[in-house]
Structures are given as structure tokens and as C-alpha cells.
Amino acid sequence: MDILDYGRMSNLPEPEWLVGGLIQTRSTALMFGKSNSFKSFLAIDIGLSVDIGQDWAGNEVKPGGVLFVATEGANGVGRLRIPAWYQHHAVAEEDRRAFLYPQEICLDTTDDVTALIAAMNLRGNFALVVIDIFGGSMKGSEIEDKTARAWVHGIQRILRETGASVLVVAHTGWQDDTRARMHTHFWGSFDTRLRMEGDKDALTATLTVERHKDADSTGSWGFRMVQSNGSLIAELDASVSTGGGKKRTLSAGNKSALNALDDALQEHGVRKFGQDWPPCNVVQIDQWRRHCYLHSPEDKPNTKLVAFNRARKALHDGGHIQFYDDHVWRCFG
Template identity: 85%
Template sequence: MDNIHLLSYADMCAMPEPEWLVEGLIQKRSTAVMFGKSNAFKSFLAIDIGLSVDTGQDWHGNTVSTGGVLFVATEGANGVGRLRIPGWYDHHRIDEGDRRAFLYPKEIRLDVADDITGLINAMNIRGNFALVVIDIFGGSMAGSEIEDKTARAWVHGVQRILRETGASILTVAHTGWQDDTRARMHTHFWGSFDTRLKVEGDKEAMTATLTVERHKDADSNGSWGFRMVQSNGSLIAELDASVSTGGSKKRTLSAGNKSALNALDDALQEHGVRKLGTDWPPCNVVQIDQWRRHCYLHSPEDKANTKLVAFNRARKALHDGGHIQFYDDHVWRCFG
């Protein structure tokens, strides 16, 4: 067994600032989830981001760090490899010699150690990768996306890819059945991502918006509106200032209420339990006091009474807005 290296205080202070792979969107050596309803153009936006990294082109005005990109297409791989990726390259007039993206054209079980080993070995043979795009989340595991055991094995596998290859991971996922404010997955999945990106699309208008819901280690802001244009047998995202990026219930949350939701995610990840019975939801719940303690850790206030007032205000606003629900001194996120 390798010796474990512990960081001293001096080592901690010398730790580097996070670097951006795509400025304001995805950090290097991090995990991100892009979530939204079906037909919201998530896959096309993921290709747009990934191939911007591959070619080094600015992503709609945001600086990009160039690097190898691997697309893991668990659904519709033929269309991705034959139409969507070439269509993006053709639209942006990328020379044949500069088209360096790779495709893993089938399902992969990221909760199975042997599959992780095989993927890492294949990546090491091809060279250095800066980004792995997994599309779609539900096809990337052997177990169920709502099981704790699967979630912990999957997160461990993704962290191993990140650790051993240095690549960031962008996972594309669908929203919950009844709640479009989060992806359809176990809470442990949801809480593990460094970045959460929400996509909302209008199929009739052929528009989409992408909003930063959370960065763990950076300011959580940024939103972009796109018009999807047909080109070279695919759809291409073009930045369009006329596409409104405001108006959704989730994005109108105050900074304090959004911080309280983030604290609830942290509390659910650390203390969440599953309760049995007709009065309990099919998801993890956490004691309200445990959520409150996590809120206090996020709070900029110094006085205990001020923190309590802010917590109670956020608790009421989030409940009234349909983001959370209570029962028997417990709280949970409203989803599927």
C-alpha cells in the first residue's frame, strides 16, 4: 500500500487556485452535470462545449483551454459520430487534421471497476484528455440511478477517472419526473458534482438557455441564450442575445435561498436517510436541524439569532416555492 501524504498547514496555503477549462463554465479536473428535460438540446450543447475544448475555439466569447476530448455516447452513438460531431466541425470550418475528438460508442458501467480500468487504459493509449463527455447519465451504470450503492460506486469510478487521467467529466442527465429543478438521480450523485448546469429548451422556437446553478469553488453565476440552427446535417448552437435567460422559478431565487438549497444538498449527502411508509417520499430525507447547521456553515452572518432568522426566511420561501417538503421534523428536495 502506498504511503499516505498528509498536507501541512503550509501545504494547504500553497494549494493552487482552481483553473478554468471553459471560463465560467467548467473547471479543470472537476466534475459537472448538465441537466434538463428531454428535447432541451442538451446533447447539442454538450457537443458544442466539448468540441470547443478540442479545437481551442472560444466558447461563445469564453476562453477555453485546449485539450483532448472523449465523447461517451450511451444512446444514439451512430448519430453522434456520423452526424453531430462532423456537422459541428463542418459548420465551424475546422480542418481535417484538427478534428481530434474521440468517441466511445456504447454504454459503459462507471459503477464497475473493470470498466473504469478499461476506459482509463484506452484513454492513456490515445494520449492526454482534458474532458470526457458522458451522454446520457442513465446509460452509464450497471445498477439503478436511484440506488445508494450504485451512486457511491459510480462517484468513486468518476473520481478515479479524474484522478488518473486529469480530465474533467461533463455528464448529461434528464431532470426528475415531477421536478425540473434537478437531475433524476440519487442524492449522492447530485451532491457529488463540482458544477451543476441547467438547460431549458423550446423545441418549437428552436432556442435553449444554459444557466450555472452551482460551482462549489467559484461564483455561481452565468447564463447564455442560444438559437439552434440547422447546418451540415446537425443542429448548431449560436449565441443569441434575444433569447431570454430569465424567468424560471429556480433562477429567480435569491442568493440566500439558493445558498440554503445548496446547504440542503450537502446535508442530504452527509446525513440523508431513506424512510419507509406512505407518508415518506421515495428519496433521502434529513432532519431539519441538520439542514439548519449546514445553512449556518454557508451563512455570512456572525450572530446566531441573525442566522436563525435568515434560515427560517429561506425555509419558508423554499417551501412556498415548491422546492422542498417537510414531514415529522424532516425535510427533502421535491423530486420524482
């Protein structure tokens, strides 16, 4: 590809949506939440809506082939959950075109990525790959930098060589349910992050756009899980509150500071070793502060500094970040 001059770069096309307001074409999206928050059922709902070209939650969908990579419970996904969704929505047999990759896969291993891409290209054009669950899609540890970089490289190969988007389902951390349980390099690599919250007793769930890198980061939907054909089907329900309740305690300023920390970690993060350092990348506090200033709506330097110090204290007091020796990192399990 040629180097672009200003005229060509400024005329690059606007991102296209695969699922309006939710997932862009040729992009990576992360859906994360606690266990029993109905993440897998929502991922199936999104994926199969793309498969049949059906609007999702009132948003326009660009139809295309869909592949489910089920690293856990592939039998139940292929035999029960996907057929139940098709039956519930009265989709004719000949229009049921989703595919399942029914074996273990390590996306941090070149040979496994090559085999997946070859299988996809053999079957035709795919618009979306759903990977469920994140922790089962790698050979190494989900908190190791080496694994993270190899895995991200593998995902980017899938995007580049197949043209598909990738939706990854992941659990939140044990100690921090504001983010997925993964190395910071994973976390910062996704174009979109979607937060899932569920009430297993009430059979309700909410899905909220936490961040789009290249679009307005808004959107929240409530769902009721309906028992149908031996499975659960997500149905849009306006009566389900999408306010997030007591779990969503971060202010807009504190969320912005966390996003700035993610950016700083991705750009400047380093690994430190010793009993006082965490098993993840850390970044100098001043580098985080500079990224916060880029996100800040304030004009005056003193006002920016006050806002940064306020967010820094609140995030530390809330257990979202930790410090040592003029460095900072995000807390996760």
C-alpha cells in the same frame, strides 16, 4: 500523498479552467435540463471547442483531447452531429480529433471503468469526457445510494487516472425541474452544476451556472440553434434572454438554502425505510438548519433563524422539499 501542514495547504494552487467560467480542469460538471432543451447539442459545442482550442462563448479554452461517451444514439452522434459541427465551423479533416466510445457503459461497475480508462490511456491524453446521458451510464438505479456511491467512485477514478474533466448530461426530475433526476449523493458530488433551458419552437436555449464549489457561481449565456449540415449547431446570441423567465422562481436566499440542504444531505444523509419515507437520503431538519447558518450573510442568531424558517416554508410550499418526523429531503422524480 503526504499529509499537508498549514503552510503547504494554504499554498495549494488556484483551480485552473478548462473552459473559462464553466468547467475547471480535473473536475466534474453536470449539465441538466428538461427533454428538448438542446443539452446534447450544447455538450457537443463545449466538447468540440475544447478539441480544437476555440474560445467558447467568449471564454478562453484550454485545448485537449475529448471523448464522447454516448449511451443513447451513439450512431447519430458520431455519424451526424459531430461531423456537422466540424463542417459548420470549417474545421479541416486533419484537425478533427474527437473520439467516440460507441458502446454501453456502467460506471458503477469496476470492470467497465477500468476498460474505459485503459482505452483512454491507450489513445493519449484527454482533457474532457462528455457522458450523455447520465441515466444510461450505470447498471443500477439512479436513485439508489449503493449505485450512486459506486458511480461517483468510478468518476473519481477517471479524473485521477486520466487527468480529464468529466461533463455529464442529465434530465431534470419529473416533479421537480430545479434539479437533475438522481440520488442526492450524485447531485452533491459534482464540482459544477449547469442548468439548461430551451424553447424547442423558437430554437433557443440558455445555459446558466447554478453552482461552482470552488469559484464564483455566475455566468449565463443565450444561444440560437441553427440548422446546418443535417443537425443543429448552437450559436451564441445576445438577443436570447438569459433571465430564466418564469421557471427560475427561487430567490437567492431560497437557492442558498437548497444548496445548504445538498451539503447537509451529503454529509449527514441517511436512508429510512417504510411507507412514509422516500427512496432517497433524508437529513434531520436541525442539521440542515446548521448548514444554512453557515451560508447565511446574517450576523444575529435570531435573524438567521427567521431567514431559515422563511426559506423552509417557501421551499416546502413550492414543492422543492418534503418533511416527515423531523427530517427533510429534496423532492425529485
